[in-house]
Every structure is written in C-alpha cells, then in structure tokens.
Amino acid sequence: MAAPTRRQPTILTVAEHAGVSRMTVSRVLSGGKNVRPELVERVHASVAALGYRRNEQARSLRPGQRSGLIGMAITNVANPYYGEFVLGADEVVSGSGRGLLIGSTSEDEDKERLLIADFIGRQVEGLIVVPTGARRHLLPAALGGVPLVLASRAVAGVRADTVLVADVQASYDQVSALIAAGHRRIGFLGTMTSVFTGQRRYEGFRLAHEDAGLELDEDLVLVGQQDVESAKAAMESLLAREDPPTAVFCANNRNAIGAVRALLGTSRRKRGARPTALVSFDNFELADVLGIPVTIIDHDARDLGRQAASMLIARLDGADEGLPQTVELPTRTLDYGGTQI
Amino acid sequence: MAAPTRRQPTILTVAEHAGVSRMTVSRVLSGGKNVRPELVERVHASVAALGYRRNEQARSLRPGQRSGLIGMAITNVANPYYGEFVLGADEVVSGSGRGLLIGSTSEDEDKERLLIADFIGRQVEGLIVVPTGARRHLLPAALGGVPLVLASRAVAGVRADTVLVADVQASYDQVSALIAAGHRRIGFLGTMTSVFTGQRRYEGFRLAHEDAGLELDEDLVLVGQQDVESAKAAMESLLAREDPPTAVFCANNRNAIGAVRALLGTSRRKRGARPTALVSFDNFELADVLGIPVTIIDHDARDLGRQAASMLIARLDGADEGLPQTVELPTRTLDYGGTQI
DNA sequence: CTGAAAGCGCTTACAG
DNA sequence: CTGAAAGCGCTTACAG
Numbered sequence: 001m002a003a004p005t006r007r008q009p010t011i012l013t014v015a016e017h018a019g020v021s022r023m024t025v026s027r028v029l030s031g032g033k034n035v036r037p038e039l040v041e042r043v044h045a046s047v048a049a050l051g052y053r054r055n056e057q058a059r060s061l062r063p064g065q066r067s068g069l070i071g072m073a074i075t076n077v078a079n080p081y082y083g084e085f086v087l088g089a090d091e092v093v094s095g096s097g098r099g100l101l102i103g104s105t106s107e108d109e110d111k112e113r114l115l116i117a118d119f120i121g122r123q124v125e126g127l128i129v130v131p132t133g134a135r136r137h138l139l140p141a142a143l144g145g146v147p148l149v150l151a152s153r154a155v156a157g158v159r160a161d162t163v164l165v166a167d168v169q170a171s172y173d174q175v176s177a178l179i180a181a182g183h184r185r186i187g188f189l190g191t192m193t194s195v196f197t198g199q200r201r202y203e204g205f206r207l208a209h210e211d212a213g214l215e216l217d218e219d220l221v222l223v224g225q226q227d228v229e230s231a232k233a234a235m236e237s238l239l240a241r242e243d244p245p246t247a248v249f250c251a252n253n254r255n256a257i258g259a260v261r262a263l264l265g266t267s268r269r270k271r272g273a274r275p276t277a278l279v280s281f282d283n284f285e286l287a288d289v290l291g292i293p294v295t296i297i298d299h300d301a302r303d304l305g306r307q308a309a310s311m312l313i314a315r316l317d318g319a320d321e322g323l324p325q326t327v328e329l330p331t332r333t334l335d336y337g338g339t340q341i
Numbered sequence: 342m343a344a345p346t347r348r349q350p351t352i353l354t355v356a357e358h359a360g361v362s363r364m365t366v367s368r369v370l371s372g373g374k375n376v377r378p379e380l381v382e383r384v385h386a387s388v389a390a391l392g393y394r395r396n397e398q399a400r401s402l403r404p405g406q407r408s409g410l411i412g413m414a415i416t417n418v419a420n421p422y423y424g425e426f427v428l429g430a431d432e433v434v435s436g437s438g439r440g441l442l443i444g445s446t447s448e449d450e451d452k453e454r455l456l457i458a459d460f461i462g463r464q465v466e467g468l469i470v471v472p473t474g475a476r477r478h479l480l481p482a483a484l485g486g487v488p489l490v491l492a493s494r495a496v497a498g499v500r501a502d503t504v505l506v507a508d509v510q511a512s513y514d515q516v517s518a519l520i521a522a523g524h525r526r527i528g529f530l531g532t533m534t535s536v537f538t539g540q541r542r543y544e545g546f547r548l549a550h551e552d553a554g555l556e557l558d559e560d561l562v563l564v565g566q567q568d569v570e571s572a573k574a575a576m577e578s579l580l581a582r583e584d585p586p587t588a589v590f591c592a593n594n595r596n597a598i599g600a601v602r603a604l605l606g607t608s609r610r611k612r613g614a615r616p617t618a619l620v621s622f623d624n625f626e627l628a629d630v631l632g633i634p635v636t637i638i639d640h641d642a643r644d645l646g647r648q649a650a651s652m653l654i655a656r657l658d659g660a661d662e663g664l665p666q667t668v669e670l671p672t673r674t675l676d677y678g679g680t681q682i
Numbered sequence: 683c684t685g686a687a688a689g690c691g692c693t694t695a696c697a698g
Numbered sequence: 699c700t701g702a703a704a705g706c707g708c709t710t711a712c713a714g
Binding site for chain 2: 008051053054055056057058060061067068069081082083084086087090091094099100101102103104115117118119120121122123141142144145257260261264284285286289290
C-alpha cells in the first residue's frame with residue numbers, strides 16, 4: 001500500500017489538541033521560555049501524539065528569519081574529487097544548523113546561471129561555487145546581496161571570498177625540483193586552457209623554467225585532455241618523439257593516470273633506458289605501487305570544502321565583515337621517486 | 342566593500358514599479374496567460390529593473406504547491422562512490438525542476454534520524470536514503486507520508502521503493518567461476534557484517550560453495566575491514582597461513598585495494614608459485630595494470646543514483662502508484678585474468 | 683483581462 | 699505567563 005499523503009498537522013492542530021493557543025505552542029517549540037511547565041508538557045505530548053513537525057518554510061518567511069539553506073554549485077568533472085569536496089562542506093554547514101542545497105553545472109555557464117537563480121529563489125543564505133568562469137551572474141547585483149564563496153577557482157572581476165589550492169607555488173616547486181635533478185626536457189599534460197587551475201599550474205611550470213634559465217619547449221606542452229583516454233594518447237605522442245621528454249608534469253590526476261597507462265603500455269626499449277619521471281598534481285590511488293617514478297602534489301579536497309563553508313558561515317554569522325579574502329590551501333608532496341633521473 | 346544585504350524586492354515592489362496589482366505580476370510570472378500583452382511587457386521590464394526573484398518559500402507555502410525539494414541522506418563511506426551516486430540523482434532531480442538537499446549520516450543512526458526530521462521540516466517532497474539500517478524513523482508514521490526510496494541497501498521491515506545492486510547474484514557467479522577454475526580454498530575479505538551489502542555479498546560467496554559441494558573454510562573469512570589499511574593487514578594474515586588461499590574474494594574496493602597492496606608487498610616466493618587470484622566487488626582505477634590477476638564486479642554508481650531518483654519522481658508525479666518495488670541493477674564483469682589458477 | 687479579499691503556517695510585537 | 703492581532707510573500711478562488 002502506497003503511503004497516504006495525508007495533511008500534515010500544523011501549529012493550530014497542535015494548539016487545539018493541547019487546548020492552548022498557537023502562540024503557546026510556538027513558544028514551547030522555540031525553547032519553552034515563559035510558559036507554565038504544565039503547558040510545556042502538554043504541548044510536547046500533543047506534538048508527539050500528532051507527529052507534528054514545524055514547517056521551516058513558513059517559519060523562514062517571517063522577516064529576520066533565515067532559510068537555513070546554503071546553495072552549492074559544483075562542476076562535476078569526471079573526478080571523485082568533488083564528492084570529497086561536498087562532504088567537507090556538509091560537515092561545516094550541517095554543524096552550523098543549516099542544510100546544503102546542491103547542484104551540478106557540468107562546466108556549463110548557462111547551467112550555472114540557472115542554478116544560482118534557482119538557489120536565490122529558494123532563499124539560500126549563501127553560495128559556494130566552483131565557478132565555470134562566467135562573471136556576470138556572480139556579480140553582487142545578480143546575487144542580490146547573497147554572500148558568495150568561490151572554491152578551487154577565482155573569477156576575474158568577481159570580488160568574493162575565495163579558497164584556492166596553492167597551484168602555482170606547488171607546480172613551481174616540483175618542476176624546479178625536476179630541473180635541479182637534471183631534467184632538461186619536461187613535458188606538460190594539462191586540461192583545457194580555459195580552466196583556471198590549469199592556467200595556474202602551467203604558470204608554475206613556466207616560471208620554474210624561467211627562473212632556472214631553461215628554455216621551455218612548447219612542443220612538449222599538450223593541453224585540452226579532460227579524460228584518461230585523451231591523456232594517454234597525448235602521453236603516447238610525447239613518447240613517440242625523436243627526443244622525448246625525460247620527465248612529464250601532469251596538471252591533474254586524469255592526465256597522470258593517462259600518462260601512467262601510456263608508460264605501462266610502451267616497451268622499455270622504446271621509452272628509453274631510464275624511466276620517464278612523472279609529477280602529478282592531485283593524488284591517485286595505487287600511485288606508489290606502479291614501479292614508475294612519480295611525485296604527487298596532494299591536497300585535501302575535503303578540507304577545501306570545509307574551508308569554503310567556514311568562510312561563508314563566518315560571513316553569515318557576522319564574524320567576518322572585512323574585505324573579501326583569498327586563502328590558498330597548502331599542498332603536500334608524496335615522492336615515489338619522481339624527481340630522480 | 343562587503344556586499345550590502347539589502348532588502349529583496351517583493352511582488353508588491355514590482356507591482357508598484359509597473360503600476361499594476363500584485364495579481365497581475367503573479368499572473369505574468371506564471372506564464373502571462375490572460376494578461377494584456379502591454380502589461381506583460383511592463384511587468385517583465387520591472388522585474389528586470391528591480392532584479393526581482395520570486396520567493397519559492399512563500400510560493401510553496403500555499404496549499405497544493407510543492408517545495409521542489411528532494412532530501413538525500415548518504416552514508417559517506419570513505420569511498421569516491423557516493424560522489425557519483427549524488428551526481429546521478431542530481432541529473433534526474435534537477436531535470437524534474439526540483440532541487441537536491443543533501444546530508445551525510447556517516448553510518449550513524451542518530452544522525453540519520455535527525456537529518457530526516459530536518460528534511461521533513463523543510464517540506465521535502467520525497468527522500469532518497471542510503472540507510473544505516475535503523476528502522477523506526479523510516480516507517481510511514483515517522484515520515485508523515487513523504488515518499489521514500491532506499492538505495493544500495495534495504496531495511497528489514499521497511500516497505501519502500503528500493504534500488505539495489507545484484508550483490509548476491511554477481512558474487513555467486515564470480516565465486517562459482519573461481520571454483521570452476523579449480524580454486525578450492527577461497528578467502529573472503531569484507532566490511533562490517535552489519536552492512537547490508539556485505540551480508541549479501543557474503544551470501545553469494547557462501548551459496549557458490551554450497552552449490553558446488555565445496556566446504557567453506559571459515560578461517561579464510563575475514564570481515565570488519567573498512568579501510569585500505571585494515572584490509573591490507575587482513576590480506577597479509579591470509580597470505581601468512583601455512584595453507585594460504587589460492588584466490589580471494591573482496592567484498593568492496595577498499596578491501597580489494599588493501600589486498601593488492603598486500604600482494605605487491607609480499608615476495609613472490611612467500612606467496613607461492615602462482616599468483617593469488619582476486620575478485621573485487623566494485624571497480625578501482627588501474628586495476629588492469631597491476632600484473633595481478635583480478636576480476637572486477639563493476640556497477641555504475643551514477644546509474645544507481647539516477648534509478649533511485651527516477652523511482653521517487655515517478656511516485657511524486659503520480660506516474661507510479663503501485664506497490665513498493667525493488668529493482669536490482671545488473672553488474673558488469675571486467676576480467677583481468679582473475680579466474681585463472 | 684484585472685484586482686480586492688482571504689489564507690497558506692508561522693512568529694513578532696503588543697496587550698493583558 | 700498567555701493570547702488576539704497583524705503580517706511575512708505569495709496564489710487561489712471570487713467578483714467585476
């Protein structure tokens with residue numbers, strides 16, 4: 001038998017059942033201050049008997065009340081990464097007594113715009129967005145004063161609290177380490193150049209060359225790979241060159257896994273006497289047991305979610321009323337022999 | 342400068358700006374039927390000028406209106422799995438014009454109860470739950486008629502639409518294949534025995550032995566491993582036996598990855614002349630390149646999310662008013678030499 | 683085609 | 699300590 005959609009009891013139902021006014025019920029529900037203990041008792045009994053649950057939508061309609069909702073727009077790359085990100089944000093959001101309304105943009109600017117409009121219509125108190133890059137619907141005028149935190153990526157011209165990973169610094173450090181270890185021809189496998197993190201990681205790559213006085217060979221830079229298959233093909237094309245790179249920097253783990261697959265599918269003779277060293281921005285499971293020298297630039301996606309949510313909650317609770325801030329989360333290096341030559 | 346939290350325009354603000362009544366604005370907002378074209382024009386102009394956005398909370402307060410919210414409670418195992426699950430559900434839910442309210446229970450029954458109470462207070466139209474196993478707060482009386490879909494796991498005594506993976510059948514098939522290939526001592530690495538999927542996968546394991554007339558050695562059954570570290574330790578203890586198993590069935594990918602790590606960390610001499618064959622329930626990346634014979638029982642977590650959401654939406658839209666249904670999603674086998682001996 | 687009235691479920695003053 | 703009145707932003711009849 002399908003569950004009957006019977007009418008939910010309201011505050012009036014409870015009031016009548018308990019023989020008091022709606023106000024008394026309301027008072028009991030919000031703590032029971034200034035109510036005779038006997039009535040508190042009676043109201044609680046009625047609430048239990050009727051299975052009453054306060055309608056939060058009606059409650060939040062009153063001025064000064066908050067919806068208790070945070071809108072979160074993520075990009076849904078084919079990457080387990082964002083699951084962790086959501087969980088971290090949820091920790092903080094639910095800890096503040098609020099709920100997380102979530103939607104995916106699939107890197108589509110129109111979807112992002114519609115999703116944010118929908119969130120605002122639903123009276124979210126704040127927004128956490130992994131932005132596609134479009135600017136207009138993130139401007140204060142479009143948001144109608146709803147606080148915004150950007151995560152993973154910044155958007156030029158949008159002044160908002162932002163949590164980033166130390167993309168440039170970490171990439172710079174690891175590429176510099178490769179150069180210091182003697183590598184002179186270093187490949188780059190990256191995502192679409194329009195992606196903020198991709199640009200930043202390439203910037204670190206480029207700066208490391210510049211500061212070492214090493215000329216960067218643009219022929220070894222392959223971008224636009226968004227999945228493992230295309231990354232594998234890109235790596236194979238690098239390996240097939242007359243003078244292949246001795247190390248490859250992978251700007252995300254999709255590219256790193258593609259690179260690993262290409263290396264494992266290429267005979268040792270073909271890929272040279274020495275193994276090609278890899279650096280992967282983003283961790284991936286089993287990286288340490290592949291027998292391929294790889295250095296991982298790791299960061300905690302869950303912590304990214306926590307930080308973004310914390311910044312937002314601080315704004316909502318008035319704990320932070322200063323200028324928009326940008327926080328860069330540090331990375332951690334896991335070395336499985338990647339910088340050797 | 343922090344974004345000013347100015348008062349949002351209401352339908353009345355728009356009405357005054359356009360020089361019409363609130364009703365006319367309301368009509369225009371809901372399609373513009375029976376309104377003079379000129380007024381439709383004027384209202385749209387005012388909406389744009391004021392940046393007005395309809396308050397969905399107020400709208401849904403009216404009887405007969407729906408909140409447009411679906412509550413989703415997941416368990417947040419340390420597994421990328423659930424990110425995919427959420428994304429699949431979101432596809433369907435947002436496709437129906439609704440939004441996904443999400444929370445994590447961390448396998449905690451109390452958190453689940455509170456989360457569901459919160460969802461109901463927020464007037465969700467329906468619930469998708471990966472249940473911890475507690476029964477009471479999932480009964481129709483507790484839900485007040487809000488439709489429920491269980492995902493991944495069933496709960497004894499709770500009659501609700503349920504989407505499962507074909508745990509028993511797939512496990513049975515793969516263990517039977519191991520036995521047919523000549524394996525006589527097969528290990529089992531599993532999660533907590535309280536977990537529904539763990540029980541089901543063990544049941545398939547047991548039935549395969551029974552039907553083959555092969556006695557199951559309880560000593561080779563190790564359960565309770567919830568992460569890679571403990572799984573690795575469990576596998577090591579299996580390998581250290583005098584008469585180690587020739588194959589091991591892993592009830593989820595955490596256990597499989599632990600097993601892989603144990604095998605790769607054990608010298609070939611110690612682990613015998615032939616490699617230990619593995620079966621993993623759940624896929625994991627790079628399984629095919631490890632040089633370890635492994636058979637994967639794969640299923641699409643995103644599809645699980647889609648199915649759960651579809652069943653719920655069908656109930657909400659009245660497309661399905663029959664008895665609660667249970668759907669078992671099929672699995673796919675990826676064979677990287679796991680059944681060989 | 684248009685609007686004044688009533689009410690969804692709740693809470694904030696205000697009055698006792 | 700308790701309650702009648704008013705109103706949050708919207709939409710559903712009802713009347714013109």
